[in-house]
Amino acid sequence: xxxxxxxxxxxxxxxxxxxxxxxxxxxxxxxxxxxxxxxxxxxxxxxxxxxxxxxxxxxxxxxxxxxxxxxxxxxxxxxxxxxxxxxxxxxxxxxxxxxxxxxxxxxxxxxxxxxxxxxxxxxxxxxxxxxxxxxxxxxxxxxxxxxxxxxxxxxxxxxxxxxxxxxxxxxxxxxxxxxxxxxxxxxxxxxxxxxxxxxxxxxxxxxxxxxxxxxxxxxxxxxxxxxxxxxxxxxxxxxxxxxxxxxxxxxxxxxxxxxxxxxxxxxxxxxxxxxxxxxxxxxxxxxxxxxxxxxxxxxxxxxxxxxxxxxxxxxxxxxxxxxxxxxxxxxxxxxxxxxxxxxxxxxxxxxxxxxxxxxxxxxxxxxxxxxxxxxxxxxxxxxxxxxxxxxxxxxxxxxxxxxxxxxxxxxxxxxxxxxxxxxxxxxxxxxxxxxxxxxxxxxxxxxxxxxxxxxxxxxxxxxxxxxxxxxxxxxxxxxxxxxxxxxxxxxxxxxxxxxxxxxxx
RNA sequence: GAUCUGUUAGCUCAGUCGGUAGAGCAACGGCCUUUUAAGCCGUGGGUCUUGGGUUCGAGUCCCAAACAGAUCACCA
Numbered sequence: 375x376x377x378x379x380x381x382x383x384x385x386x387x388x389x390x391x392x393x394x395x396x397x398x399x400x401x402x403x404x405x406x407x408x409x410x411x412x413x414x415x416x417x418x419x420x421x422x423x424x425x426x427x428x429x430x431x432x433x434x435x436x437x438x439x440x441x442x443x444x445x446x447x448x449x450x451x452x453x454x455x456x457x458x459x460x461x462x463x464x465x466x467x468x469x470x471x472x473x474x475x476x477x478x479x480x481x482x483x484x485x486x487x488x489x490x491x492x493x494x495x496x497x498x499x500x501x502x503x504x505x506x507x508x509x510x511x512x513x514x515x516x517x518x519x520x521x522x523x524x525x526x527x528x529x530x531x532x533x534x535x536x537x538x539x540x541x542x543x544x545x546x547x548x549x550x551x552x553x554x555x556x557x558x559x560x561x562x563x564x565x566x567x568x569x570x571x572x573x574x575x576x577x578x579x580x581x582x583x584x585x586x587x588x589x590x591x592x593x594x595x596x597x598x599x600x601x602x603x604x605x606x607x608x609x610x611x612x613x614x615x616x617x618x619x620x621x622x623x624x625x626x627x628x629x630x631x632x633x634x635x636x637x638x639x640x641x642x643x644x645x646x647x648x649x650x651x652x653x654x655x656x657x658x659x660x661x662x663x664x665x666x667x668x669x670x671x672x673x674x675x676x677x678x679x680x681x682x683x684x685x686x687x688x689x690x691x692x693x694x695x696x697x698x699x700x701x702x703x704x705x706x707x708x709x710x711x712x713x714x715x716x717x718x719x720x721x722x723x724x725x726x727x728x729x730x731x732x733x734x735x736x737x738x739x740x741x742x743x744x745x746x747x748x749x750x751x752x753x754x755x756x757x758x759x760x761x762x763x764x765x766x767x768x769x770x771x772x773x774x775x776x777x778x779x780x781x782x783x784x785x786x787x788x789x790x791x792x793x794x795x796x797x798x799x800x801x802x803x804x805x806x807x808x809x810x811x812x813x814x815x816x817x818x819x820x821x822x823x824x825x826x827x828x829x830x831x832x833x834x835x836x837x838x839x840x841x842x843x844x845x846x847x848x849x850x851x852x853x854x855x856x857x858x859x860x861x862x863x864x865x866x867x868x869x870x871x872x873x874x875x876x877x878x879x
Numbered sequence: 880g881a882u883c884u885g886u887u888a889g890c891u892c893a894g895u896c897g898g899u900a901g902a903g904c905a906a907c908g909g910c911c912u913u914u915u916a917a918g919c920c921g922u923g924g925g926u927c928u929u930g931g932g933u934u935c936g937a938g939u940c941c942c943a944a945a946c947a948g949a950u951c952a953c954c955a
Contacts, residue, residue, distance in 0.1 A: 380924050381889055381906050436915080443912035460912065483905075496913045517889040520905055522916040530916060531891040531904060537947045538890095549890095593954070638954050639880080648955070732952080793955065824954085849955055873946065875928095 381517045388480045389513060397476065399513040405488040407431050412452035414493050418501055425493035430455070430503065431511060433548065434485050436520075439478055445502070446481075448489065453551070456502040457489055464508045472508060484514030484548075521549045536862075540870050553865075559678055560854045560866055564631060566674040567651065576627030576653065581616035583609060583633070589832060590614030590771070592824040593636040596646075609635035614771065614845065615832040617654045618800060621843050622835045629653035631850065642862040643792065646871050649850040658844040659799040660783045664760055667787060667795060667846060668695035671758070671853075679857055686790055686859045689756055697758040697787070702747060705761055710750035714743050722746065736821040740767025755788035770810040770826055772798035794853050797846035804836035 378386070392399040409428040418425055432450035442461040447454050461473040481487065490507035519533035532550075533539065539546040539553075546553050568578065586605065588595040590612030598607050613630055620628045631651045640646060655663070675693040676682050682694040700708070703715050712725050722742040726733045731749045733742060743765050755761070762785040763775060772782035783799035801807050811828045818825035854866040864870035 379889055379906095384906070438914055438917050439911085440914065440917080441911040443914085445914050445917085447915085456915075458913065462912080494913095496915090498914070500913085500915065502913085517905060519890040520916095521890085522904075524916045528916085533890070535886095535891095535947085537886090540947090591955085634955085636954070639952075641951095641954090642949085644954060650955080796955085847955090852955075875946065 379517075382515060385482060385513065385515045385517075388482070391475075391480055392510070392513070395471065395475065397510060399510065401509075401511065405429070405431050405509060405511055407450075407488070410452040411448065411450050411455035414455055414503070415453070415501060418493050422493070427490075427492060428503070429488060429490045431486065431488040433514070434481055434483055434487060435518075436483065436522075437481070442473075444477070448487070448503075449548070456496075456500050457491075457505050458494075458496065458502045459505045459508065463504075463506055476510060477508060481510070482514060482517070483520065484516070484518045485510070486512035486514075518545065519549050536864070537872075540864055540872055541875065543868055556854075556858045556860060556866060557868060559858050560850075562678045563674060563854055563857060564651075564850065566677045567670065568631070570670050570673055571627075571629050571653065574627065576629055576655065577625055579617070579620060579625075579628045579630050580632070581610075581613045581620075581630060583635075585610050587827055587829045587831075589826060589829040591634075591636075592826060594638055594823055596635050596637045611636050612650075612847070613652055614847070615829055617652055617845070618840060618843065619832065619835045621654050621656050621800075622838055622840045625656070627653065627655045640871060642864065643852070645851070645863050645867055648863070650847050651850055652845065652847045654800070654843055654845040656841040656843050659842065660762070660785055660797055660844050663797045663844040663846055664697070664699070664762075664785055665695075667797070667848075668693075668697050668758070671695075675857055684857045684859065686856055687861060689790065691757060691789060691856060693758060697760055699760045699762055699785075701763045702743070702761050702765070703763070705751045705755075706743070706747055708751075709754050710746055712746070714746070738767060738817065738820070740765045741822075744768055752788065752793070753791040756790055759788050760785045761788060767813075769798065770814050771801055771807075773801045773803075774806070789853075789856055792852055793849070794856070795846060795848045797844065800840070800843040800845045802836060802840040802842060804833055807836055808833050 389399050407429055409425065409430050411430065411432070414425055414428070430448060430450060432448040434446050435449045435454060436447040438445045444459045446457045446459060448457050459473070459477060461470055464477070465471070465473050488509040488511050489503055489505045491503045491505040494502060494504050496502050519531065521532055522530045524530065533546065539550070571578070584598070584600070584607045586607055588608040588611050591614070593611040595608040595611050598609060599605070600607050611634055613632055617628055617630060629651060631649060633647050634650050635647050637646065638644065671693050672682050672695045675684065683690055683692050685691065703713070706712060706714050714722065717725070719739045719742065722739065723733065726742065726746065731745060733745055737745065763778060763781045764772070764784045766774065766780055766782050769782045769784050772784045775781040775783050785797050786793050787795035801810065811826060811833070814826040815828060851863050851866050855861070855863065858866060860866055
């Protein structure tokens with residue numbers, strides 16, 4: 375059922391009035407745009423002669439009518455510019471219908487129009503388009519939120535309700551220019567990173583989203599079903615095991631930007647589907663990878679933000695290399711004051727109880743260390759910091775440390791108290807890998823719902839031999855949050871997951 | 880999943896002690912040929928998120944539900 379407001383009914387009536395005048399409110403023919411609003415704003419004062427005969431198109435965002443002349447703001451993909459519309463200029467003959475009826479009455483805020491004319495400055499100095507030709511391009515049937523900015527820059531009637539903004543992102547993008555900026559930055563970030571990898575000769579690849587075994591990370595998956603094969607499939611929680619198969623297959627460097635799906639809680643830093651970038655480089659180790667990551671991020675942040683420094687929640691984050699390196703044990707000792715290397719499981723349990731850190735009975739030693747780290751250390755890691763050398767129990771896909779007993783060659787990159795990257799010297803000993811995955815099965819038996827499952831084909835691939843390899847995953851959404859200063863993942867996803875609006879009643 | 884807060888016109892918001900709902904913008908009808916949160920005169924627009932309850936009477940008080948936000952738990 376369509377329940378229309380008064381304003382929506384009137385806009386529908388205008389469709390008929392357009393057609394009665396012989397004007398198609400949704401014309402088929404293209405409108406040949408020559409110039410963007412931003413080009414006029416940037417170029418007019420330097421080359422005013424280049425804007426003598428221009429055609430622009432966009433949405434009407436405001437109308438100020440003064441009898442036989444009017445001003446309207448036109449918004450195109452690049453921004454807004456004012457148009458000056460004079461009755462006798464767009465209606466040179468006796469028939470003033472185009473101005474009096476079409477423009478003044480039938481054009482609403484939100485409609486698309488095409489304009490031809492020249493750029494000039496009004497008496498008050500506002501850069502405008504002096505319109506000689508006026509073409510109606512598309513009707514909008516819903517009123518838009520009217521956001522106005524006054525002379526002091528104060529915003530009135532801002533469209534700010536997060537629920538409305540996320541559900542109707544298209545409206546958000548129309549009326550909130552800064553939202554568009556955030557998503558443009560996101561796109562440029564991904565492009566910049568892709569260019570960086572391509573310039574090194576690494577290959578962008580695609581691996582399955584639908585997997586019969588959900589491997590490569592500790593998380594609960596979404597289940598789905600393939601009808602023709604009559605089998606259960608999972609949406610991938612990671613693509614790691616497939617990318618390593620490609621290294622086995624002989625590629626030196628492969629990377630993939632892709633959506634991952636995890637069937638877990640949602641909040642301002644978690645969406646059920648999110649974008650990760652994983653990259654695997656043969657003959658390298660995690661020490662090399664740290665240097666690559668800091669060089670890549672410095673380059674990319676510089677390209678996207680114009681400087682290696684971005685600010686979020688009042689803090690300045692500097693992505694210039696090199697980044698501080700701290701072993702996990704050092705970090706815990708520094709911020710929690712406990713030497714976990716010298717502590718057994720019961721000592722860790724006592725520490726957690728005394729420090730009011732919530733733990734569960736099925737947590738093993740490694741999980742307890744991880745819990746203490748999350749609770750005491752993470753929030754202190756504001757500037758980009760590598761946490762290196764993790765306990766073996768927590769990391770079944772990483773290679774044992776070359777010199778430190780009980781550790782693996784792994785690092786995570788923390789920025790603003792959040793993990794944004796995770797990397798290993800990848801485990802390529804197939805016997806060790808099989809044993810480590812079997813230990814995961816024990817954890818699962820102990821009640822760990824996120825423990826990894828055995829992937830026989832992956833182990834089989836390793837048995838053919840994988841060169842020493844370093845692998846990395848970066849959370850693209852979180853990195854985007856850092857460089858755009860956003861505190862919520864929903865602000866860097868066009869369409870964050872939402873429950874359907876209830877239609878009961 | 881837990882707790883707290885919110886949901887009133889197209890948008891942003893008021894709504895007092897419980898007495899059948901208001902403003903600005905937007906819309907509609909006028910006036911106005913360089914305005915800019917344009918202005919002036921006039922008009923219309925509401926299932927107060929939904930469902931129960933208390934009451935002579937509920938936007939307002941009570942209970943439940945839906946959705947969202949924040950905090951927490953889980954996770955990246």
